[in-house]
Amino acid sequence: MSTPARTPFVAGNWKMYKTVAETVKYVKEFRARVKDIGGVDIVLAPPFTALHAAAEAARASNVALAAQDLYWQREGAFTGEVSGPMIREAGAEYVIVGHSERRTLFGDTDDAVRQKVGAAFAAGLTPIACIGETLDQRERGDTFEVLDRQIRLGLDGLTSDQLAQLVVAYEPIWAIGTGRTATPEQAGEAHTHIRGRLRQWFGAEPGEACRLLYGGSVKVANIADLIAQTDVDGALVGGASLEVADFCEIVSRCRPAAV
């Protein structure tokens, strides 16, 4: 039996960039420019403060919204935190979890990732779970071991249905914001390894359905070679998603051949 094709998925992670006014201006221009791009899931992840305004500006378009993080409790005395239900109400369908900046700068552990992934599903959000190795780990030859641990601990307890819906982003830390992209072969090799583990640990069907994104210095110039890899289903784009023209071009180059 042949496996159904995975819909390409491209998300722009704006990190701590753009005010509400800048966000609304971007979304209005962006939605007009991508309106005819079919067969690609297109997602923007603005800061929390601009999420609701972005969702309003993207209403009735083919652009969906993601938050950049969440806390796993529904509500309570957790100063500075935002819950899944709050994010859902603000208009997002997705949430990034376990980004390496959260892990290295703000102490998110694999166990925190697991709780956040669970809370995202409980709130009706689709998590975009990030994994990836440091340069040291790659040079020591530990890349697959690190990815295995992040998958095993961070995704522990997910059902097959959840795994099939999940989006995983492979973001080698040494490629983030450095201009040093993984080669298509390095990205392809890591993605094929990740898919193999997902199939092994969660079952062939959900492992095959789960979308795997590459992230780390994705640009107009390198997206085509990255997306051409068998197990690369899209991209999580940082810096190059801040400019409408560049991000439109990246999204456009992820279009399936037939669309």
Ligand code: 13P
């Ligand atoms: P850059 O595309 O700026 O390297 O950032 C990648 C990233 O961290 C996306 O989540």
